[in-house]
Amino acid sequence: MEAQEVVYLPISQVAEVAYCPRNFYYRAVEKVDLTDARMAQGSIAERKRDTRATIMREGKLQVRSVTVSSETLGVIGVIDVLEEGEFPCPVEYKTGSADEGLYERVQLCLQAMCLEETLGRVIPYGYLYYAGSRRRVCVDFDHILREKTLECVSEARRLLDSPTRPEPVNDWRCPGCSLLPICMPSEDRFLDGAGPKPRKPLPSLGIERVLYVDEQGAYLRKDGSRLAVTKDGQTLASIPLAHVDQLVLAGNVNLSTPLLKHLLRYDVEVVLLNAYGKYEGRFTPELSKNSVLRLRQYERSRDELFRVQVAKGMVAGKVHNMRAFLMRGNRSRGSAELETSIQRLTALVPSVERAVNLETLLGLEGAASHAYFQGFAALLGKDVAFDFQKRTRRPPKDPVNALLSLGYTLLCTDCITAAQVAGLDPYVGFYHIPIHGRPALALDLMEEFRVVVVDSVVLALINKGSIRPDDFEEKYGGWFLTERGREKFYAAYGQRKNTEVTHPIFDYTLPYRRVLELQARLLSKVVMDDIPAYQAFVTR
Incomplete structure (x- = not known):
């Protein structure tokens, strides 16, 4: 031996x-x-x-x-x-x-x-x-x-x-x-009932500065300590590499191998979208070495009771945020249509709390989304040049759906990043079933943020007149943003992620991009039994 x-x-x-x-x-x-x-x-x-x-x-x-x-x-x-x-x-x-x-x-x-x-x-x-x-x-x-x-x-x-x-x-x-x-010692002890609320937010380890490039035919290269964006021999932009935490490329945009190696070496991921904003893939830095957490995540993904408990928190958070969003929008409108949607969402809350399996939760979430989007149309201003009947995708059948689809794509990529930063596998979820190529955990995490991050951006762009009909084009049986329209959306989306909000559990203020990371870390602590239950981010 x-x-x-x-x-x-x-x-x-x-x-x-x-x-x-x-x-x-x-x-x-x-x-x-x-x-x-x-x-x-x-x-x-x-x-x-x-x-x-x-x-x-x-x-x-x-x-x-x-x-x-x-x-x-x-x-x-x-x-x-x-x-x-x-x-x-x-x-x-x-x-x-x-x-x-x-x-x-x-x-x-x-x-x-x-x-x-x-x-x-x-x-x-x-x-x-x-x-x-x-x-x-x-x-x-x-x-x-x-x-x-x-x-x-x-x-x-x-x-x-x-x-x-x-x-x-x-x-x-x-x-x-x-x-x-x-x-997160203070957060851990507070959620475990063993300590007071933490007094200030933690430092971030996530994505803070995102560079979006969708200039078709652009070429990105490393120029010393800077990232140069060029086209036809002309320099369009030159940015310090130290100021880039994530790079998002849409459409026919190329980058050099030395630049790609540098970005990956310094933990900067590169996200690829097609010209219409559909997610294509990403170059990701080295996988987290926290195999203990991922193994526990895989074990928990087979535990039906655990999955239901986590999913209930996520669906409850989504329904709450839908209802709060419509109520806030109805304060100055007094819309009967909005009130009907609000009442339907309110009636679903007890059913979500009583749900005992994932199939029931999926049905309740579908009913909530249907009620929400029926009311969402009433939030559009009377004088806007857009109409919205229902949520459609693949491809989006109208400009409003085109905005929602692009927003959800960006949010999903951010949730993939948040999961990876927290040491989790973004492709193994608890609410969404893992299917080849689908980031199930990222879809789990984004449920509570769809309304507060993406839908609020879409509504603001439309009602303020920032997005116009000529920012869209109809092709391939659907509606898509033009390059100018995407520029406007990227700017508004980035601004929304930097908007500060009070966390409902800890009462400290931090931007939405930090909230994404925080929620992913809280989920990882539930997986490891550090805290008893997952609590979704909800607006007040």
Whole structure:
């Protein structure tokens, strides 16, 4: 029988157990890899130190970046500096000021224990050097610290096999943590009934700056640190690459391979639409390494009870937002047609709450959409040059449906991105059935946002006269926006995503684009059992 291969844990990750076990779980088990400015600064300083492999300092030889490991403990790591003297002394560099946290001492002690196993001699102490205060602190490797270090190794092994994340600490350690936007400790505890409402929104990890290009025949290339949009030898636009979080290309628009490689390297996805706004595909950066979350998602997608619970929240949110949208529009109209639609939607709410299977929910959602779009026509101004009878697609049979179809396409691509940012598989849903090529989870997520994001944009463009009949063309049995019309819609859609709104659960203000990401993260936490139930985004 072959001996079982030792699985080595990074020493820096084991030390995280002493600081925050949940942080360790995210990094070691779910493979979340995020850095903040402080960590980036530390990496830069480390690279500078590594330019000199050895150096004499105060009469002692210092060797940089020494790899050490322990087969007994199953750990491996890199000592920043190994200082020769009476005994080899490990030195760990830190960017901040001296705080002598336990996790830093555990990291240093574990490095020393690896050295001891390799050299067969005792390492009594080491040093922590804090660049912020230029202070060097001696750390004694006494029996108390050694016992604590071994406890951290043991706990790290236990967490590797645990199916659940540790509870969030939700204290002074959280504000400076690079994983704060993913961990969401305050939101977790509030939704679990164990803490107050969070006071401010989390930093975003999603898409903030989207570049839409639909100039037919345009060519995009990398020009140094800028993205150049050219056509027929003329430069149409030049934009800093650092200012592009997502690129959307519609129709016959080409880009160079160096530009595509750069965008993917820096996690900028490229979305492809045809000239009429239909989604064709996307170039996506590397898939999230969080296989633990995706495996749980796949398991939950086969759990009928779980699917119904999540779907009920999504459908209830959609019906609520439909009803609120019509009620808001009817305040100044007093339309009997709108009132009828509102009453029908109101009557459906208890049925959604009582639904026990997906088939029932699909039927109720269909009835709600029918009632909603019957009233939607009454929201169009009396003097507008457009008519709307019912929702049609593939192809849209009138200009209003053309606007709705393009809007839902853009919203779907944004929900695909939100799901991927949250570590989820956008093609495996809970409400919508996974069908080859259909982003089922993105369709799930977008249900509660159709009205508040897309329909509101369509209504505003029409009623304000921003979109005119000559912004459309009829061909192939349907209606489509012209290039000028698409330009107007992209601008209005982007503006809507940047509109700030108060989140109904947490009461803090953030733009719709951030709400999409937040809801995807909340769904991922439901999947992982961090919070009990999915609550849809609803307007007041």
